[in-house]
Amino acid sequence: MKGPLAKTAILLVGMYVFLKFVLPLVTAPLPASLIFLYLALTLASAMIFYTMSGGSLDEFMGPVGRFLTGSGQAGVAGTARILVFVVFPLLVGWQTYTRLAPSDMPPAENRTIHPAPPGEFVGLANPYPTTPENVMMGKGLYAAFCSPCHGANFDGKGPAAVGFNPPPANFSDPGTIAQLQESYLFWRIKKGGVGLPVEAMPWKSAMPRWEVELPDEWIWKIIMGEYDGAGQSPRTWEEEE
C-alpha cells in the first residue's frame, strides 16, 4: 500500500483502533463524539498536507478521480468499484436508520455541569476564618454528611457513589471545585440538585438540599474541609498572604 491516499486510510484506521480499542486498556472508553472529532482532525491533517503541492494533490486525489470516473478500472478493480457503489449507499442508509430508529436508550446529553449561580449567591464570602479548628470541624461534618457519596478521600468514590448517575463530584480533580469560588459551593450544597437551573438538568442530580438539615455555618465549614481535604484551593481574586 503506497501513495498518500493509502497512507491516509491506514492513518485513519490506526487512529480509530487506537482510540476505540487501545486507549480503553489504560483508561475509560471514549465517547463516540470525541472519537469522531479526533478522526475528523486526522483526516483534515492528511488533506491539508497532501494538497500542499500540485504533485501530492494529484497523488492524493488521482485515485479518487479515477475511481469515480472509472477510467482504467477493469477486472477486479472494476468489480470492486461497482461493489463500493452498491455497498456505500447501503451503509449510509443503515447508519441513518440506526440513528433514527426508535430506541430505549436515552439520547446523548450535553448537561451543563457548572451552571451560573443565582444572583443572591454571587459575591458571598466565607464568613468564618480558615483556622485549624474550623477546618477540622468542616472535615468532621464532611465525614458525617458528604463522604458516603463523595468519598472519604474526596474523590467521589464513597460507598453510595455507585448507585448514582451522574456520579458524585470528584473534588480532587482540578477541574471541579478548584475552578470555583466558595460561594458557588455554598449554593450547590445549600440548594442541592433541585436548585439547579434547567440547563443543568436538576432532575438528574441526587444532591440533597442541605439547607433543610444544616445551618449555614456548618455548610461554610464543610466547604473549608472539602478544599483542605482534597488539596485544592478555592478560586479567588486575592492571593493568600
Place this chain on the structure above:
Amino acid sequence: MKRFNEGSHMKSHGIIDNLKSLVPTVKPSSLFGWSVFWALVLLPALVWAQDAATQAMSVEYRDIPGLGSRNVVWVVAQQHLLLAGFVLGVPIFAWVCEIVGWKTKEARYDKLAKEFTKLLTSAYATTALFGGILLFLLIGLYPKLMAYLSDIFFPSFIVYCLLFLLETVTLYLYWYGWDAMQGNKKTFHLFLGFLLNVFALGIMIVPNAWATFQASPVVVAEGTAIERAWAATWNPTWWPVNIHRLIANVVLGGFICGAYAGIRYLLAASQEEREHYDWMGYVGNFIGVFGMLPLPFAGYWLMREIYQYNQQMGITLMGGFLAWLFILQAMLIGVLFLGANYYFWMGITYRIPGSERSYRRPILAMLVVLMVCLGVWMTPHSLVASLEEARKMGGTHHPLLGVFGVMSAKMTVANLMILVTFMSFIMYWRAGKQETAGWAKIAKSVMGALLVIAGIAVIVLGVWGYFVPAIIRINYFSVAQVLIVLFVMVTFTPLTAILMKSAKTTTEMVWGQMPIRAGYSLVSNAVMVILLMSLMGYARSSSRVHWHIYGVMRDTSDYAYSPALGYAAAFMSLNTFVFCLLVAFIFWVATMGDKGKKTPDQEQPEPAKIPAGVTPAMAGGAPREQD
C-alpha cells in the same frame, strides 16, 4: 357672540381663504370671552394630547410582527458591527502600507494602500447607513432602554457625532487627495492617515462604552451630565473590549482584503493581475495573521475582567449554557489558524520553486503540532455522551481526557498554536534565501534553542497550572506563558530581519503561480473570521441573560429569554451570509469604477501574458509548477 363666515363662501375660495373663513371675526372688546371660549374648546384636546404623550412615554417595547424585534435588531446590529470592524480596521494597515511605500519608495505599497482605501470608502457609507437603521430601530423598539442610556450618555453622543464628522471629512481628504498629495505633500497625506486612525479609534471606543456599560455597569454617581457619562464610560470591561475589538478589526480587515484579493486572483485575466492579486492576498493574509497572534491574549484579558466583575456572568459564558459556544470558537479559531498556515505553506511550495522537498518535514511537524493543539482545544470539559458511554466513563468527564477541558490546557495549546504560526511566517520569510552573515549559524542555533525552551516552558507552566490555586495560574502562569511567546516574537523578528538584510536570494519568489485553492483558502479565512465575530458577538450579548443593563434594568419584553443554541447558530450563519453578500456587493460597486476607467483598447484581457502551462484559475485547472 360669535360669527363664522357662511359655508357658501367657502366653496368659492381657495384653501387659505377657507382657513381664514374658520377664524371668527374678533372684536377687541370681546377678546377675553373668545379666549375663554377657545380654552374650553381646546382643553379636552390638550388633555388628549397629554394622554397620548404619557402613553407614548410609557411604551417600553414595540415589536415587529412576524419577525420579532430582537431578531431584527440582532441582524442589523451584527451587520453594523461587522461593517464597522472592517471600516475601522482597514485604515490602520492601509496607513502602515502607505508609510512602508513612502519609506521604501516602492510604488506597489502605495498602490496597495490606495486599493485598501478604495474598499474602505465604499464600505463607509454602508456602515453609516446600518448605524442609522440600528439607531432608529433601537429608539423605536426599545424606547425605555434608550431613554435610560440617553440620560446617562448624552454628552458622549455629541462627542460621537463630532468624531463622525471629523472622520468623514478626513476620509474624503485622504481618499480624494491621494494622487494630488504625492511628492512633497506626501507627509501631509500621511498625517491625514494618522488623523483618520485617531478619529476611527474614537468612533470605536465611544459606542463601546455604551455597550460595555450594559454588560458591566458601574454606580453612576450624582454630578453633572459629563461627570455621569464619564463615570459610566469607565466601566470594567470598556478597555478590554476596546483592545480586543481594535485587534479583531485588523484581523477582520486583513482577512476580508485577503478574500477580495483571492477572488480577484481567481478572476484575473492577465498575468500582471494574477501577480498583483497574489501579492495582495499574501499581504491580506499576513495582516490577518499578524493581528490574530495577540488576539487570544486580549480575549483572555477580557474574559478575566468579566469573571472578576461578576462570577455569574463569567460562569454563564465559560461554564454555563454558553460554554458550548467556546467549543465552536475553538473550532473556528483552529480552522483560521490552519487556513492561514496552509496559505503560508502553499506560498512556500508554489512561489519558491524547488522548495517543496526541503520544507516538507518542518511543515509536517508544524501541522502535527497544530492539529494536536486543536484537538486539545476542542475537547470539551463535559463530553457529549450517551447514558451508556457516560456510565463507562464514570460521568461526563473523561478520567484522562477531561483534563483537556479546563483553562490551563486551553491556554497552553493556544500559546503553542500562536508560536507555530509565528514560526510558519518566519520560515516563509527565510525561504529561498541564504544567510551570508558570519554569525548566522550561531543566531539560528540560538533561535532554535529558544524556540524549544519556549515550547517546553509553555507546556510545563500549563501542566503546573493544574496544581496551583486558580489565582496563581491566572495572575502568573498564564501571563508568563503569554510573555514567553511574545518574547520569542520580539526576539526572532528583528533577528531574522537583520539576517535577511544581508542574505542572498537563492530562489527568486514568483508571484501569480498559486493554485486556485489558495484563493479559496483566503475566502474561507474571511468567512471563518466573520462567523467567529458573529459567534462571540452573540456570546457577549447573551451573557447579560435577561438584563438590558446587567443587574440594573431588567428585560421585561416577550424576548426576555436566551434563545436555544441551535437557533442562535442559525442566526450567526444568517448574519455571516448577509454580511458576505453585502461585502461582495460593495466590492463589486468599488471595482465597477475601474472597469469604467479602462480605455477601449484595455477592455480586452491579455491572455497571451499568462505563462505557458498555466491555465486560467477560474477555468478549473490549478496553475501547475513550471518544472
